[in-house]
Amino acid sequence: MLGAILGLGLALLALYLVRAIRTYYSLSHFGGHWVAGWSRLWLLRTQGSGEMNKRFTEVNRKYGSTARIAPGMLITSDAPHSYQTNMKAELFRRMSAVRSPFTRGRWYAALKLHPDRDNITSYVDEHKHAAIRTRMAPGYSGKENVHLEADVDEQLLKFLNLVSSKYVAQPEQDIFRTVDLSQITSYFTLDVISKVAFGQTFGFLDNDEDPFGYLANLAQMLPAIIVFGVYTELTNIMKLPAVKAALPKSSDKRGLGRVMGFARDRVQERFGPKAIRHQDMLDAFIKRGLTQEELESETLTQITAGSDSTASALRMTLHFISTSPPILERLLAEARAGIEEGKISRPIIQDAEARQLPYLQACIKEGLRIYPPVTGLMAKMVPEGGAMLDVDGVEKFAPGRTQIGWNSWGMMHDPVVFGADAEIYRLSGGWLGMRARRSAGGWRG
Ligand code: HEM
Incomplete structure (x- = not known):
């Protein structure tokens, strides 16, 4: 009996080793940390x-624009810069194109937030994803929401009132105050998303607090989210009764569960x-036939996808503008001129008017470039049969089902694309110059 168990154990070990060696050699011609070839621990x-953003960027700079980060997994910072290098690479564009043979990788499964249901971000199956996307796109585009801009403006006024009543310094009275930009921008975007999604705010801005302990709870859950993001197969354990019982529930009084309950109601x-x-x-969404159950899962995604991304974009852009006096000065000058010329509505500028202000637009785009709000891998999968990838001018074969993640930070900080000052929030030589090149037809981006 013992001999049989030992034999079975050895056979399983041999099988595991053969698989690990095969997986290792299938991508060994791509550079990367040696541990990453054997295990997902790296x-x-x-x-x-x-x-993570900086370490991935180091990997792509050291080992090549497409490099290995785990068994069966690569990461790319390969951006569309072929006009300068004459390379035919542009892997990111190739993977993301409409009707691309590259499909959604298993990585997306980790974005499942509900134990029993997928959502628009977590479907791995392309057909299911395309189907839900078709039904949700009109809602997300905002075209059918006639109150969209007014709803955002209402929250913006609340945000401005909060800042001016609580956080503006009064040096003449020796009153100096600080504001936690990261917190207050999250409050703002959470109220915006709840208002535009289902017509009622959570109330973060009303009392300048996290009324449900939602953000604190998210921070507590981060380690688990990270583990799920690497070991995506673990998402299945959410179905186990013991695990399900420990997950946030819509009946919870606080945390993510409370937000789930709010959305469910x-x-x-x-x-x-x-x-x-x-x-x-x-x-x-209801007009496009989404069921009550589907919506309970999708609303959670709406809240998480729509709030952290926008809060991050806002806080980092505001941070860089307010700590770069010449940029702030030029932006304010553009605003003052716009107001004088009657091109800017008061108290809140209209979206259509803001789009006509070139310096403001450049400031926003430079903010999104210098600090990309989404640094998740968004891994795509190589089609069955494999694909030849151009890595810095060398053709390399990636076998079918290899996952390729996106290094947004590395791509946005690429000096070949954005210039020697790519690490700096800078408009004259950076985005404005680049935009000029683009509109002259030089850049195919
Ligand atoms: C600065 C703001 C934002 C940034 C930078 C951003 C970025 C992204 C990125 C990179 C993706 C992944 C695309 C992929 O899978 O390849 C994504 C997907 C998504 N975002 Fe955003 N996003 C922002 C704001 C929002 C807002 C405000 C909402 C909701 C109102 C939202 C809802 C979604 C949804 C539902 C998806 C999944 C789409 C799909 O899989 O078809 N995002 N976003």
Whole structure:
């Protein structure tokens, strides 16, 4: 008996080793940290380091624009800069193109937030993803939401009132105050998203606080989210009763569960004999036939995808503008001139007017470039049969089902694309110059 168990154990070990060696050699012609060829521990450590963006960028700079970060997984910072280098690479564009043979990688499964249901971001199956996307795109585009801009403006006024009443310094009275930009921008975007999604704010800005302990709870869950992001197969354990019981639930009084409950209640109100109608995102989704159950899962995604990304973009752009006096000065001059010429509505500028201000637009784009709000891998999968990838001018074969993640930070900080000053928030030589090259037709981006 013992001999049989030992034999089985050895056979399984041999099988594991053969698989590990095969996986290792299938991508050994790509550079990368040696541990990454054998185990996902390097990736786990990197994702949990708090500076994943920088470490991935180091990897791409050291080992090549497409390099290995885990068994069966590559990362690319290969940007569309062929006008300068004459390379035919542009892997990112190739993977993301409409009807690309590259498909969504298993990585996306980690974006599942509900134990039983996928959502628009977590579907790995291309057909299911395309189907839900078709039904949700009109709602997300905002075209059917006539109150969209007014709803955002209402929250913006609340935000401005909060800042001016609580955080503006009064040097003449020796009153100096500081504001936690990272916190207050999250409050703002969470209230915006709840208002435009289902017509009611969470109330973060009302009392300048996290009313449900939502952000603190998200921070607590981060380590688990990181582990799930690396070991995506673990998402299946969410279905186990013991794990399910430990997950946030819509009946919770605080944290993510409380937000889930809020979203569930708003969805419930739209169904049944006394259904409320309100022209917002939820209404647009219901018109496209999303069921109550589907919406309960999707609203969570709406809240998470729509708040952290925008808060990050806002806080970093505001930070860079306010700490770069010449940029701030020029931006204010553009605003003053616009107001004098009657091109800017008061108290809040209209979206269409803001789009006509070139310096403001450059400031926003430079903010998104210098600090890309989304640094997740968004890994795509190489089609069955494999694909030849151009890595810095050398053709390399990636076998079918290899996942290729996106290094947004590395791409946006690429000096070949953005110039020698790529690490600096700078408009004269950076984005404005680049835009000029683009509009002259030089850049195919
Ligand atoms: C600065 C703001 C934002 C940035 C930088 C951003 C960035 C991104 C990125 C990089 C993706 C992944 C695309 C992929 O899978 O390849 C994505 C997907 C998505 N975002 Fe955003 N986003 C922002 C704001 C928002 C807002 C405000 C909402 C909701 C109102 C939102 C909802 C979504 C959804 C639902 C998806 C999944 C789309 C799909 O898979 O078809 N995002 N976003």
